[in-house]
Amino acid sequence: MSKKEDINPEDSAEKYFDEENYSTLIIGADKNEGSAEENAGIAGLLIEGLKENKVGALRLLKEQNAQLALLNAIDSVTDTKDRSLLVAACWESGLDFTNHFDEFMKLLGDSDPLVSLEALTVLENIENFSSVSVLESGIKKLDKLIQSNHINAPLLEDLRLRFESIIEEMNSALN
Amino acid sequence: MKLKSYFVEVVLEKSFSPEFMALVPDQRKKVNRLMDEGTIVSYSLALDRSKLWMVMETKDIETVMDVLSAFPLIKFMKPDVHELAFHDNVHSGFPHLSLN
Numbered sequence: 001m002s003k004k005e006d007i008n009p010e011d012s013a014e015k016y017f018d019e020e021n022y023s024t025l026i027i028g029a030d031k032n033e034g035s036a037e038e039n040a041g042i043a044g045l046l047i048e049g050l051k052e053n054k055v056g057a058l059r060l061l062k063e064q065n066a067q068l069a070l071l072n073a074i075d076s077v078t079d080t081k082d083r084s085l086l087v088a089a090c091w092e093s094g095l096d097f098t099n100h101f102d103e104f105m106k107l108l109g110d111s112d113p114l115v116s117l118e119a120l121t122v123l124e125n126i127e128n129f130s131s132v133s134v135l136e137s138g139i140k141k142l143d144k145l146i147q148s149n150h151i152n153a154p155l156l157e158d159l160r161l162r163f164e165s166i167i168e169e170m171n172s173a174l175n
Numbered sequence: 176m177k178l179k180s181y182f183v184e185v186v187l188e189k190s191f192s193p194e195f196m197a198l199v200p201d202q203r204k205k206v207n208r209l210m211d212e213g214t215i216v217s218y219s220l221a222l223d224r225s226k227l228w229m230v231m232e233t234k235d236i237e238t239v240m241d242v243l244s245a246f247p248l249i250k251f252m253k254p255d256v257h258e259l260a261f262h263d264n265v266h267s268g269f270p271h272l273s274l275n
Contacts, residue, residue, distance in 0.1 A: 054222055092222065113196040154200040158207070 036076060043073035047082050050089055061093040070095070071103055080112040087118035091125050098126050101134055105141050108159075113151045120155055124162070132170050135163045178232040180216075180259040181239045185227040188251040201247040214242060216262065227252075230262050 046069070049057035061070065067090075074086045087107055090097055097104060107119035129135055142160045146153050188195065209215040209231075217230045233239050236256060243254050 113193075113199065114191060117196075117199060151197060152200050154204055158204070 039072045039076040042069060043076045043082070043086070046070070046073045046089070047077070047085060050085055054092075058089060058093045061089060062095055065095065066093075067095050067097060067100065071100060074103075074107070080115060083110075084112065084114040084118050087115055087122065091118070091122045096126075097122055098128055098130070101126065101129070101138065105138055108152075108156070109141070109145050109150065116150070116152050117155070120152060120159060123159060129166060129170070132167050135167050135170075139163050176234055178234060179236075180262040181231045181233065181236065182257045182259050182262075183227075183229045183231060183239065183243065184255045184257075185229070186253040186255075187225055187227060189225070191224075195248065195251050198247040198251075205245070205247060209242065217264070230259070232262075 046057070046061075049060075060066075070086060070090055070093075074083060077083050077086060090104075101123070104119045104122045108116055108123065110116045110119065123138075139160055142156050142163070146156050146160070150156060206215060206218055210218065214233060215229050215231055217228075219228045221227070231239050231242065233242065236258065239256055243249060243252075243256075246252065
């Protein structure tokens with residue numbers, strides 16, 4: 001990825017999302033559309049934006065419906081602090097990740113407790129589920145994590161109860 | 176017995192150590208239980224994770240301190256407690272009636 005000017009921390013976060021200054025379109029790119037190198041570059045810019053001007057970066061992510069950019073960035077980052085920052089941005093931005101339930105169920109089982117905790121918060125914030133089977137599959141994954149004594153197991157039990165309650169509501173609405 | 180309202184500002188330790196993270200699930204469960212019971216009526220976390228703010232309704236400040244001291248994460252917290260004259264929010268009181 002090339003850029004026309006050096007990054008000035010005093011600038012607003014908007015520059016990180018400016019197509020004129022960055023050769024790769026950051027926001028709204030399809031998942032896995034870019035190369036690993038491009039995705040890593042985008043992840044670096046998102047992390048920098050979130051660290052320097054979190055409110056501005058979150059606003060832009062929301063305005064640009066940047067779910068896929070965030071997911072690509074999470075996939076390409078290995079540092080656990082940066083990964084947790086990006087996963088946190090998913091719920092802090094107020095974006096809807098209903099269609100990415102499975103990705104966050106996977107992150108929920110991450111060995112890093114903070115990455116797992118932030119993924120848990122994303123899942124807690126999902127309000128609409130497409131089907132009961134999605135939730136049932138989520139419960140099966142939760143059971144495996146709880147049985148394996150995941151560090152966040154006590155909270156996973158609460159999420160399991162929430163999923164059960166939503167299934168009950170969905171079933172009663174159908175009957 | 177009339178309960179009093181207290182505003183609690185908590186400064187959190189900056190680095191999230193493994194010990195801190197290991198206690199987070201218990202802390203969240205504890206807070207959820209206190210919210211269900213009505214002891215904590217609001218609970219907010221700063222975007223930069225540096226502070227927590229909560230409003231508690233208890234009989235006196237000693238009870239607030241007892242509740243705080245039972246937090247799993249208390250050793251990583253510096254709380255500051257203020258008694259409030261009142262605490263109001265949009266959800267309190269009677270619901271608005273619709274004429275439609």
